[in-house]
Amino acid sequence: MTPTELIFLVAIFFLTSVIGVVTGSNSLITVPVMLEFDINPARAIATNMFALIFMSIGGTIPFLKSDVLKRPDLSLLxxxxxxxxxxxxxxxIIIPADTMPLLISIFMIAVTVFSVTNKNKGLEKQEKPSPTALKIGYGLTFGLGIYGGFFSGGYVTTLTATFIGFLNMTFIEAVAITKVLNIFSSIIATLIFMTQGLVDYQLGIILGITMFFGAIIGAKVTMKMSNLWLRRIFLVVVVFLAVRNLWQWIS
Structure with a gap:
C-alpha cells in the first residue's frame, strides 16, 4: 500500500467513525474500501474488526459520566x-461473502420501515417494555451478536433499532449502549481472527487510533443533539446504505 493510499484510507476511517457513532454501519463503507486496495477479504474484515475496538472505546468514553449507561440489563445484554x-x-470462513450485500440491504430496509412507522419511538422516555417485547429484544441482541461477530456491517444500526423498538430506549441511550456492546463484540471476534492469523496489526493500529479519536469527536457532538435530530440523521444514512448495498448486490 502506497503512502497516498494509506492517507486516503485513514481519512475514510476517520469520517466514518465520526458519523458512525450515531448511525453505525461503518464496516459497510470501510471494508469495501479496503477491498479496493486489494486487501484479502478475510484479512480486511479481521483488521477492520480490530480497528472497531478502538472506535467503540472512543465512542463510549464521553458517555461514561452521563446516566444513559445506567441500565440494569446492561450485563445481560x-x-x-x-x-x-x-x-x-x-x-x-463458512458464509459466502457475495451474499452480504443482499442480507445487509434487507436489514436496512426493515430498520427504515420500522423507524418510519413508529415515529415517536426513541424520542422520549417510555414506559417499561412488555415481557414479550423484552424477550424479542434480548433474542435479537443475541442473534445480531452472531452477525456482528461475523462481519459487523450494519450490526450497530440494526441493534440501535432493536433497542429503540423493543427495549424502549431513546436514541441517545441506544447509541451509548451499542458502543459498549460493540466493544465486547469486536474484541471477541478479533481474538478469534488473531488465532487464524488474519489481523494486519500495523494497519489495524493506524486505523484504530484514527477511529478512536474520530469516535470521541462524534460522541461529544451526539451528546449535544436532540433525539429528534439523531433520528433524522439515522434514517438518512440507513436509507442511503440500503440503496447502496442493494445496488451493489444487483450489479
Missing part, C-alpha cells in the same frame, strides 16, 4: 453479545 459474537466470528 453484554453476555448475550459475547456469546453471539463467538459464534459469529466462527462463520467467516
Amino acid at each position: 453484554s453476555v448475550l453479545t459475547v456469546i453471539g459474537s463467538i459464534l459469529g466470528a466462527l462463520l467467516v
